[in-house]
Amino acid sequence: MSLSHPVTWIQIASKSPQGRGMGGSPGRHCLRTAGKFNGTLRRISRAGTLPPAATAGWRAGDARSRDSSPPGARGPPQRPHRADREARQPARPLGTRPGRRAPLGWATSEPRPSSALRPATRLRAGARSRGPPSPGRAGAAAMELGPPPGGAGPAEPGPRLRGLRGDDRAASAAWLSEASAGRRAPSVAAVLPAGGSGERMGVPTPKQFCPVLERPLISYTLQALERVCWIKDIVVAVTGENMEVMKGIVQRYQHKRISLVEAGVTRHRSIFNGLKALAEDQPNSKLCKPEVVIIHDAVRPFVEEDVLLKVAIAAKEHGAAGAIRPLVSTVISPSADGCLDHSLDRASHRASEMPQAFLFDVIYEAYQQCSDYDLEFGTECLQLALKYCHTKAKLVEGSPDLWKVTYKRDLYAAESIIKERISQQICILMDAKEDEEHVGRCLEEMLKKELNHVKVTSGALCHAGRDLQQIILEQCYNFVCVNVMTSDFEETRKLLNALEESNLSILYPVVVISVHFLDYKLVPFGQKMEHLMQIKEFAKEVKKRNILLCGLLVYYPQED
Numbered sequence: 001m002s003l004s005h006p007v008t009w010i011q012i013a014s015k016s017p018q019g020r021g022m023g024g025s026p027g028r029h030c031l032r033t034a035g036k037f038n039g040t041l042r043r044i045s046r047a048g049t050l051p052p053a054a055t056a057g058w059r060a061g062d063a064r065s066r067d068s069s070p071p072g073a074r075g076p077p078q079r080p081h082r083a084d085r086e087a088r089q090p091a092r093p094l095g096t097r098p099g100r101r102a103p104l105g106w107a108t109s110e111p112r113p114s115s116a117l118r119p120a121t122r123l124r125a126g127a128r129s130r131g132p133p134s135p136g137r138a139g140a141a142a143m144e145l146g147p148p149p150g151g152a153g154p155a156e157p158g159p160r161l162r163g164l165r166g167d168d169r170a171a172s173a174a175w176l177s178e179a180s181a182g183r184r185a186p187s188v189a190a191v192l193p194a195g196g197s198g199e200r201m202g203v204p205t206p207k208q209f210c211p212v213l214e215r216p217l218i219s220y221t222l223q224a225l226e227r228v229c230w231i232k233d234i235v236v237a238v239t240g241e242n243m244e245v246m247k248g249i250v251q252r253y254q255h256k257r258i259s260l261v262e263a264g265v266t267r268h269r270s271i272f273n274g275l276k277a278l279a280e281d282q283p284n285s286k287l288c289k290p291e292v293v294i295i296h297d298a299v300r301p302f303v304e305e306d307v308l309l310k311v312a313i314a315a316k317e318h319g320a321a322g323a324i325r326p327l328v329s330t331v332i333s334p335s336a337d338g339c340l341d342h343s344l345d346r347a348s349h350r351a352s353e354m355p356q357a358f359l360f361d362v363i364y365e366a367y368q369q370c371s372d373y374d375l376e377f378g379t380e381c382l383q384l385a386l387k388y389c390h391t392k393a394k395l396v397e398g399s400p401d402l403w404k405v406t407y408k409r410d411l412y413a414a415e416s417i418i419k420e421r422i423s424q425q426i427c428i429l430m431d432a433k434e435d436e437e438h439v440g441r442c443l444e445e446m447l448k449k450e451l452n453h454v455k456v457t458s459g460a461l462c463h464a465g466r467d468l469q470q471i472i473l474e475q476c477y478n479f480v481c482v483n484v485m486t487s488d489f490e491e492t493r494k495l496l497n498a499l500e501e502s503n504l505s506i507l508y509p510v511v512v513i514s515v516h517f518l519d520y521k522l523v524p525f526g527q528k529m530e531h532l533m534q535i536k537e538f539a540k541e542v543k544k545r546n547i548l549l550c551g552l553l554v555y556y557p558q559e560d
């Protein structure tokens with residue numbers, strides 16, 4: 001799949017061989033310069049939405065600033081007027097930036113609270129509410145939710161080191177064992193900017209809240225980070241108006257270790273707010289200053305533990321590190337008359353992606369030192385570390401799936417990737433009865449032959465259910481349940497009960513095919529069908545819990 005998307009490009013210090021592809025040694029790449037690829041200016045006018053306190057000390061009357069830095073700390077902001085900005089920055093074509101859109105879930109007319117940094121709102125996954133998150137006022141008092149009933153969250157989405165190979169696995173294992181032994185492993189936290197409005201997506205809902213398979217995009221990103229046990233805190237920057245929506249998502253999908261802070265008007269300002277929440281001098285904060293901080297966009301849901309680990313380890317060693325990808329297209333520089341000025345050598349440039357990681361003190365210092373111009377127009381955190389702390393970032397090869405969901409088509413791509421990921425394993429479940437086991441084994445053999453790219457496994461639905469628990473833990477989302485000579489779904493019911501208890505379907509839809517093998521000589525067809533029609537009702541019921549149930553009747557003559 002080739003997904004072109006606006007990127008910040010970076011020039012790498014090592015010279016790669018000319019020609020196509022990456023070439024060169026990734027291990028030797030270090031950040032030299034950074035620039036805005038498409039030079040987007042997309043600041044949304046928020047005039048009239050802030051109380052005066054939020055803007056004091058910035059530019060009198062400029063209600064757009066929600067910077068929480070101390071008034072006057074950096075002198076007056078240098079935020080130029082639109083015409084000036086566009087003259088200085090390569091402009092996005094006119095008309096591609098729709099105006100400010102309504103926040104999710106609540107009316108816009110109320111003034112928004114100041115973004116001056118409050119202690120982060122620490123959230124614990126709470127009651128399992130299935131309804132839509134309730135709309136609420138921005139900046140409502142910090143929400144502390146109780147632990148989930150029974151303490152059961154969704155099963156972790158896979159072994160910790162899944163996807164890691166060789167040296168990575170060893171490094172991760174060492175990191176983890178140090179972490180669990182409480183030794184020198186650095187403490188790591190993550191900051192997720194999620195305060196954008198997703199204008200390029202062109203839909204009313206900010207893209208991080210857009211549903212993908214009926215679940216908000218940001219929930220996938222949170223899941224990807226929270227399954228990494230060595231990331232202690234995840235600070236998410238969200239606009240005040242979407243704070244309640246975000247809290248609802250955390251509750252509904254039982255996300256853990258999440259704290260919310262208010263976003264700023266630019267990505268850099270949102271990240272800065274997240275960092276401030278982690279800095280040690282925050283009163284009443286439950287967060288601790290980490291040694292290493294990972295910054296990751298909320299709209300890059302497919303980040304794997306291996307790349308997080310690589311950037312974290314590299315940041316510990318070099319002070320800063322970021323994921324890169326080869327450029328898909330050549331980068332050119334247009335002149336003022338709209339003609340080609342020059343083109344860059346594609347082989348010696350890379351697309352800068354996320355995640356990035358930093359020694360906390362380095363990036364915090366960089367954000368404290370940087371200019372308002374940087375905060376307004378900058379797009380590259382690695383560049384801030386270079387410019388203000390002279391820290392040259394280590395560049396780490398990322399996977400193709402790290403791309404940023406930006407346009408509408410990216411949502412479709414994200415959906416396909418998720419579907420592909422959750423379709424990779426099918427488990428056939430049967431009881432230990434002789435007939436069922438026989439049929440189940442035959443089915444397993446057949447599916448193994450037919451489905452080349454799918455892992456086909458089988459398990460027993462025995463009373464203790466140990467097999468099934470193990471399979472659920474392995475994150476299988478597709479089941480074929482074998483019922484021989486029975487139309488009362490006895491086996492299927494056992495499976496559905498176990499699935500419901502596991503909470504597996506909170507995160508992804510689970511597919512269950514209930515197969516019934518019946519001897520047509522024993523019972524009249526009509527009667528069996530009547531029984532099986534009940535499966536429709538049953539399917540409606542479990543659909544509410546994100547389990548998709550289908551019935552399949554195999555009506556056969558029993559051989560004498």
Ligand SMILES: Nc1ccn([C@@H]2O[C@H](COP(=O)(O)OP(=O)(O)OP(=O)(O)O)[C@@H](O)[C@H]2O)c(=O)n1
Pocket residue numbers: 042192193194195196197198199200201206207208237263264265266267268270271297298299404405406
């Ligand atoms: N004021 C902002 C702007 C952006 N972001 C976040 O930064 C990430 C990357 O930014 P981008 O893709 O540019 O998101 P948007 O600004 O929402 O998109 P667009 O530029 O199309 O409006 C996203 O997770 C976005 O929510 C943020 O936290 N605060």
Ligand SMILES: O=C(CO)[C@H](O)[C@H](O)COP(=O)(O)O
Pocket residue numbers: 007008040267297352353354379380381404
């Ligand atoms: O890739 C990135 C940094 O390397 C960022 O995701 C990107 O720069 C965000 O910029 P913008 O908000 O302008 O799209």
